[in-house]
Amino acid sequence: MYKYLLIVNDIEQQLEQGTFKAGQKLPSIRDLSLRYACNKSTVIRAFTLLESRHLIYSIPQSGYYAVQQRGASHELLENKVFDFSSAAPDPELFPYLDFKHCVDKAFDMYKNELFMYGTPQGLPSLLRLLSKHLANYQVFTKPDHIHITSGVQQALAILALMPFPNKKRGILMEQPSYxxxxxxxxSYQLPVHGIRRSPQGDIDLDELEHLFRTEDIKFFYTMPRFQNPLGCSYSEPTKKAIAKLAKRYDVYIVEDDYLADLEHDLKSDPIYTYDSSHVIYLKSYAKILFPGLRVGVAVLPPVLDDVFRTFKKVADIDSPMLSQAALEIYIQSGMFERRKHAIRDAYSKRLQQLHESLHAHKEDSYQVTPLGQSGVYTHIVLPPHLSMPLLLERLHKKQVWIQNLTLNYLPSFEPLPLMNLSITRVSEEHIDRGIRIIANEIKHMIKQGRRK
Structure with missing residues (x-):
């Protein structure tokens, strides 16, 4: 077993046994690295996994703390925890019986293929189907240029490591970013640059051109639609300008369109539409189905196909065949389209409720971003003097979970005073209560600051 998984299992067991109580500080990274005779990075990896499962939370310059004991009832979570931190799909919205039917049918249809290795590129029949399916997103391509990956994360790892025809090495990413x-x-110690994306979602095109022209950048990683964690989208002129600059300076665009299925505006096209020769289009099926499916799609310019295929094969041989077969049946049957509309409508109602609550409880001390048509994120702009770590700590004690955006920035960038809010794991009827708690804590901290 990997050492970081051993640490994860030990801490999980101690949480279940009550060794660590809710709000109790865990041993330091240094102490655990000595106890388990491992590098600090191994302990950090274990803490990151535990934090993603909402078993612990971090406070910058303080440490890691226990959230709650495992085994808490669903009723306790539903009534007392307001999870504005997660972008994972709501399990209550998932049609288990429909997808179970697809998995069962996949076993019957592909019973021979499931017991053999597939191809690094993906299940051929799924690739042909996706060539037609992606046209709905204004992504027109042939099956030869579509690659199935184990989630978008694997596609990003391959792209970060593989050589590009422009012979450049650096990576440019928005700040904040995924x-x-x-x-x-x-972790890979790759040369990386950042460019600020404003709270309104804008980007300085002059600065972008300067970076393209003067820096050794092989690709620019961007989320034009419903950016994580800001929740905002680029305008059509901005997307066209980015595509034009990429082609002019021979820089590739890695377009992460992870929430494409939640778009209401049929006229909103990806950057890929404006120049497929320098744009790599990534799409995830995790947000509309469930993260465990681990199916992502990378649409590549032809010049990148062979090297991507080689790196993919070395890393993974092929992606899970059962997931691919089930997804093919799910799309082909029309179930995917029904699911997409159902979850989009549900999230739109929650997002509308979130903005209504933010405005209803709003103080003059912070700004609320304009309501987007869809997506899962929004954010509020806090006063610069407000201590974000202290605010997050106070909210955690009141069972309000907020994502710490420090991890969304490169070390060279100062995090903006933003609070990111996601609606995927908070029911519509509980959003107002959660926002009221947040507003009261901000108001309380500002008053305390004025007294001092």
Missing amino acids: HLFVRLVE
């Missing part, structure tokens, strides 16, 4: 990709480039 926290696991930030960790990935840091």
Whole structure:
């Protein structure tokens, strides 16, 4: 067993046994690295996994703390925990019987293929289906240029490591950005640059052009639609300008369109639409189905196909055949389309409720971002002097979970005073109560600061 998994299992067991109580500080990274005779990075990896499962939480410059004991009842979680931190799909919205039917049918249809290795590129019949399916997102491509990966995360890892035709090595990413990709480039010690994306979602195109022209950048990683963690989207002129600059300076765009299925605006196209020669289009099926499916799609320019296929084979041979077969049946049967509309409508109602509650409880001390048509994120802009670690700590004690955005930034970038809010794991009827708690804590901390 990997050492980090041993640490995870030991801490999970201690949480279940009550050795660590809710809110209790865990041993330091240094202490655990000595106890388990491992590097500090191994302990950090274990803590990151435990934090992603909401078993512990971190407070910058303080340490890691226990959230709650395992085994808490669903009723306790439903009534007392307000989870605004997670972007994982709501399990209550998932049609288990429909997907179980697809898995059972996949066993029957592909019983021989499931017991053999597939191809690094993916299940051929799924690739042909996706070529038609992706056209619904204005992504027109042939099956030869579609690659199935074990989630978008694997596609990002391959792209970060593989050589590109432009012979460049550096990676440019928005700030803030997807926290696991930030960790990935840091772990591989890859040359990386950042460019600020404003709280309104804007990007300085002049600065982008300067970076493309002067820095050794092989690709720019961006989330044009419903950016994580800001929740905002690029305008059509901005997307066209980015595509034009990429082609002019021979820089590739890695477009992570992870929430494409939640888009209401039929006229909103990806950057890929404006230049497929320099754009790599990534799509996840985890957010509309469930993360355990581990199926991502990478649409590549032809010049990148062979090297991506080689790196994929070395890393993984092939992606899970059962997941691919089940997804094929799920799309082909029309179940996917029904599911997409159902979850999109449910999330839209929650997002609307979130903004209504934010405005209803709003103080002059912080700003609420404009309501987007869809997606799962929004954020509020807090006063710069407010201590974010202290605010998160106080909210945790009141069972309100908020994502710590420090991990979404490169070390060279100062995090903006933002509070990110996701609606996927908070029911519509509990959103208002959670926002009221947040507003009261902000108000309380500001008053305390004025007294001092």
